[in-house]
Amino acid sequence: MSMFQDIPVDVGVIYEGERIRRKDMHVELGGPDIKEKFELARVKRMEEVEDGKISIIGPDLKDMEEGKSYHFGILIEVAGAKLEPELEGVIERRIHAYCNYIEGFMHLNQRYDIWLRLSKKSYQKGLNSFQYIGKVLHRLFKSELPIIEKMQVTFITDAEKVRDLYNEALQIYEARDARARGLKDEEVDKFYGCILCQSFAPTHCCVITPQRYSNCGAISWFDARASANIDPKGPIFEIDSGELLDPVKGEYSGVNEAVKKRTLGEITKVWLYTAFGYPHTSCGCFEGVAFYIPEVDGFGIVHRGYKDVTVNGLAFSTLADSTAGGRQVDGFHGISIEYMRSPKFLQADGGYKRVVWMPKEVKERVKNFIPAELADKIATEEEAKTIDELKAFLKERNHPVVESWKEEAVAIAEAVPAEAEAREEAAPAMVPTITAATLPITAGGYKIILKDAKIYAKRVIIRSVKSEKPEKR
Ligand code: SF4
Numbered sequence: 001m002s003m004f005q006d007i008p009v010d011v012g013v014i015y016e017g018e019r020i021r022r023k024d025m026h027v028e029l030g031g032p033d034i035k036e037k038f039e040l041a042r043v044k045r046m047e048e049v050e051d052g053k054i055s056i057i058g059p060d061l062k063d064m065e066e067g068k069s070y071h072f073g074i075l076i077e078v079a080g081a082k083l084e085p086e087l088e089g090v091i092e093r094r095i096h097a098y099c100n101y102i103e104g105f106m107h108l109n110q111r112y113d114i115w116l117r118l119s120k121k122s123y124q125k126g127l128n129s130f131q132y133i134g135k136v137l138h139r140l141f142k143s144e145l146p147i148i149e150k151m152q153v154t155f156i157t158d159a160e161k162v163r164d165l166y167n168e169a170l171q172i173y174e175a176r177d178a179r180a181r182g183l184k185d186e187e188v189d190k191f192y193g194c195i196l197c198q199s200f201a202p203t204h205c206c207v208i209t210p211q212r213y214s215n216c217g218a219i220s221w222f223d224a225r226a227s228a229n230i231d232p233k234g235p236i237f238e239i240d241s242g243e244l245l246d247p248v249k250g251e252y253s254g255v256n257e258a259v260k261k262r263t264l265g266e267i268t269k270v271w272l273y274t275a276f277g278y279p280h281t282s283c284g285c286f287e288g289v290a291f292y293i294p295e296v297d298g299f300g301i302v303h304r305g306y307k308d309v310t311v312n313g314l315a316f317s318t319l320a321d322s323t324a325g326g327r328q329v330d331g332f333h334g335i336s337i338e339y340m341r342s343p344k345f346l347q348a349d350g351g352y353k354r355v356v357w358m359p360k361e362v363k364e365r366v367k368n369f370i371p372a373e374l375a376d377k378i379a380t381e382e383e384a385k386t387i388d389e390l391k392a393f394l395k396e397r398n399h400p401v402v403e404s405w406k407e408e409a410v411a412i413a414e415a416v417p418a419e420a421e422a423r424e425e426a427a428p429a430m431v432p433t434i435t436a437a438t439l440p441i442t443a444g445g446y447k448i449i450l451k452d453a454k455i456y457a458k459r460v461i462i463r464s465v466k467s468e469k470p471e472k473r
Helices: 085-100 120-124 130-144 159-180 221-230 253-262 316-323 360-369 387-397 401-421 423-430
Strands: 025-030 037-043 054-057 072-079 105-108 115-119 150-156 190-194 206-208 236-240 244-246 288-293 298-303 332-335 355-357 433-443 446-456
Touching: 025 120, 037 085, 037 159, 054 130, 072 085, 072 130, 072 159, 085 105, 085 130, 085 221, 115 120, 130 150, 150 159, 159 221, 190 221, 190 253, 206 253, 221 236, 236 253, 288 316, 288 355, 298 316, 298 360, 316 332, 355 387, 387 401
Parallel strands: 037 072, 054 150, 298 355
Antiparallel strands: 025 115, 072 150, 105 115, 190 206, 190 236, 288 298, 288 332, 433 446
């Protein structure tokens, strides 16, 4: 792009989705090792913004030590006659996309959770100052969103200053989210879709409704509406909700049609309020994961910042791998924290009556939205670190899921005689079954990948490859 001739590296959509591994990074900004980090967009009055001004508070890229992680904040201030504070969330979310356009500059996540890396290669090419990053952002924002008349960018790397602004930013996010609460999905006839994350997960499409906040936790229904109004051809678009086909699961005819179109036929049906059947897809930017724990027939929740393993022995990163990629995976569900404040939260699965575990930090953030009678029945890492401890806790507190354990035990006991009588007929149920999210088969020089495959076989023969070597004569 000629508008970036003075930038030492290439800039373009082809770099979206580029990952920079630790061994290839020059420095890291924010990320899991740094507690306080943020990105924030603010709409200001015309006289408060100096167009094109780029400020750096703290060490610039060239002053940073190779291999280190730094406190980091990006503050974008914009002004324009038609700009409204409602657009702040949407402008802020575009930071993710536009930073990723820069060769060798990776941006992950959102808001208080950002994680950026600069590659060694791009640093060596001369990308050694935030001035360049600021110039790119300024030009991209102004060319893609002409409603922005003036824009200034401030990069903050001074740890103290980041800390101060981080606390301010948290209050601003909360005020923004609170504005969107109260409106019900049934009260509107338009929802919004977002495909901003298709560069990372090509079959992912967020459906943003008043009561199902975007997975990244950065775009409310109001934000999405404002975005679709100013940029109707952009990544956020209007969806006519259509007919409500299932009020409990949250199936709308218009959502099915829109998602099918935007995922090129890959996803044909979406149930908005459940983690089973046809759940909302998950890209990779979700704030948390709701994961089904079969041993207790309940859900655990874990957020991105949780460093320990969860109650089922798996870390967030492992659970996120099973969830991400624009798929619909039963029992692995990407969510935002704000969705946990919605009365529609996992409604079809029982809502909070089905939630059994979550980190203390998440519980604290959503405590006013958990029904009072359930608050003490949901364990955190302090009460349960293993499934056995969780079972004991749930039983002691008489969590509603415990009822289903009894029902299951009765059902199994009743089923036994019938099964014995009809052993012959039941034989097919004993056929070995292999279930896999992706099952690669290599044959004749081709690799065939079966997605979400369930294979029934009369016999399964597992033979070591070594044993198939021709015998010596
Ligand atoms: S998580 Fe969803 S709403 Fe958020 S940027 Fe990605 S696609 Fe858009």
